[in-house]
Amino acid sequence: MRLTDEQREFGAAVDAFCRREAGSRDQRDALTDGGAEAHSDTLYRKLADLGYLGITIPEEFGGAAGDATDMVILLEHLIKNLAPVGGIGPTIITAAAYEKFGTDEQKKAILSGVVAGDSLSISMSEPGAGSDVGALTCKAERTASGWRVNGQKTWCSNAHFASTILLVARTSSDGGKHEGLTMFSVPAGTPGLTISGIDTLGGREVNDLYFTDCELPEDAVVGEVGQGWGQLMAGLNTERLILAAMQLGAAQRAFDDTLTFVTERHQFGRPVGSFQALRHRLADHATEIACTKLLVYDVAAQVSENPAALLPRQASMAKLKATETAKAMAIDGMQMMGGYGYATEFDMERIMRSSIISTVYGGTNEIQRDIIGKTYGL
Template identity: 50%
Template sequence: MRFTAEQRSFADAVRTFCARECGTPEQRAALTAGGTWADSPDLLRRFAELGWLGISLPSEHGGQGGTFVDECLFLEESARGLAPTTGYGTGLTAAQTYLHWGTEAQKDTIVGSICAGEFEAIALSEPGAGSDLASARMPATLDGDHLVLDGQKTWTTAAHLARHVLVLVRTDSSGSKHDGLTLVMVPADAPGLTIRPIDTMYAHTVNDLYFTSVRVPLDAVVGTVGGAWRQLTRGLGVERLIIAASSLGAAQRSFDDLLSHVTQREQFGRTVGSFQAVRHRIADLAAEIALCRAFLYDAADRLDHGDDADLSRDSSVAKIRCTEAAKQTALEAVQLMGGYGYAREYGMEAQVRKALAPPIYGGTNEIQREIISRSLGL
């Protein structure tokens, strides 16, 4: 698609900001406690001050009232700039469900929080229910005008920084596994909720959540009791586009760094990039990134125009291609940069570690292939 002059200017502004504020390893280390955090609350608030957060969220609830294409531009360029604000996308995902099913008060609270530079979280997975979300079992028991939550959620992004957690619970076990699921808005500081970090190969971003008699009022239910499965469907489709946009930015950054290296590094009296074996591999990466960008922004543009009939399938395609492009580009960059790609000093090894997660979260890419195949009647 063709971007407007305003959209191109916006993308340039995000790129310039990231280069200035988090463009060096030293700046990123200062923002992330030496690389131990995946997210910087300080940087997210600075994005908020510029009016760049919630750009696609409706203005009547405190958002910027822009398009989802605008949102993808921000996600792509902030990821390309290595901005440590991964958890922002999780808040956007949660917002989709609140906006379509929540009360007016819930919408105002969540959109206002996101646009102010706060994190919001969504807790779906359990130790026994990851890709098979409909098998979630964590119970919420009715006690007067409250629900009482007991159990565990896992792999919850940014919960340690969030103001609220959108929690998937089971309120009825008498029907099919897709019935009886309910979404509840829980304050992250609710009594009885314990949040513990999960140590990963990248940085602290995901958590285990333990609920011990956590009480929430019935007006904390998002949508209808027992209706969560239908309510989640559209939000998860948009989540896949959010992940795809960030992964596209990550792929482009790895490509940029690789291209810079091979056009400067010399061996045998010539630049490494001048060897056919190298430049053809780089050409393949460039072609894949270009195709990913075209497909992603076409899907985002159709969503903006209300054409979401194929959102489930198209968002799965976008997630597969963009996340795998990010992983492949980073891995190829390590190989083509040689020892420099493997060394921590040059940053590519960190981009590899970060690129390994998106093909897994937000629904594994194997599950995305199942969604696509079912859409074809297979």
């Protein structure tokens, strides 16, 4: 993995920002209502002021026109520093769909808003359609003036503070289950849309969405009517790489916190990290994190070289490896820290909670393994 001097300086600048604005537990608690919220709009807007939120947005909309590697650097360093900006992943994922498929008017409104600090959300899952997205039933029917949406969506990240939700709904039941899906742009506060939070171990992160005769104009369609499935598939590289980058950062933070603890904690007259059982375990995790970083940045380089290429094997491998590495490091970190790893006074328990769910969202790791297997003809 070879980064340019400018990219290394960018990572260092993100680190410095995080240390200054959210470097202590007290600062992060003040920004997140004691940890109940995963996203601080105050901190997020400061990132926007620095131009960081436009890292992958084209220059014509005020962005920096950076590539996938620049995006990975930003996300890895933000999450490594526990910056409470949970909205950034879904925002970059959703912005990429608007950039690929939106009209000129949609791009101007949405992408410029992202650069300025707006958050976005994408809604696919339903009570009966999770990993099997093609089974979704939330329906959008044509009207004289546009579309009328009825149905329920669930597990929608960040919808409670997003300025716009990108909805995937069924516009036709003809053909196979992956046909007849369409993307719609739904502004926050649209009449007929009710957002209800779902309580989780991670606090307020995900939501149920209820559409009841929700009226959308004709120009709410993003891309082509009935082509939503293909449009979703075109964004999988970006989505899985984003998740991989974030969990790479989480794994590194879990390792760093564990290393600090076992170095400072003494039992039986010596640092607990000097005992072979812990020393070897940390050596294994350090090796796994280094391997994960090489994989994630290699996939980022491939995406940067050819953004239009579909890389199902590589993107799924990156997501699978990074999330499993973060989960293993956090669980072992808690074990090595003992009761302190379980106490909310320390960050390890929160890292563990967020890393465990990372193997579920964005396509479960079982699905990632299935995709990888299929690329080998299995």
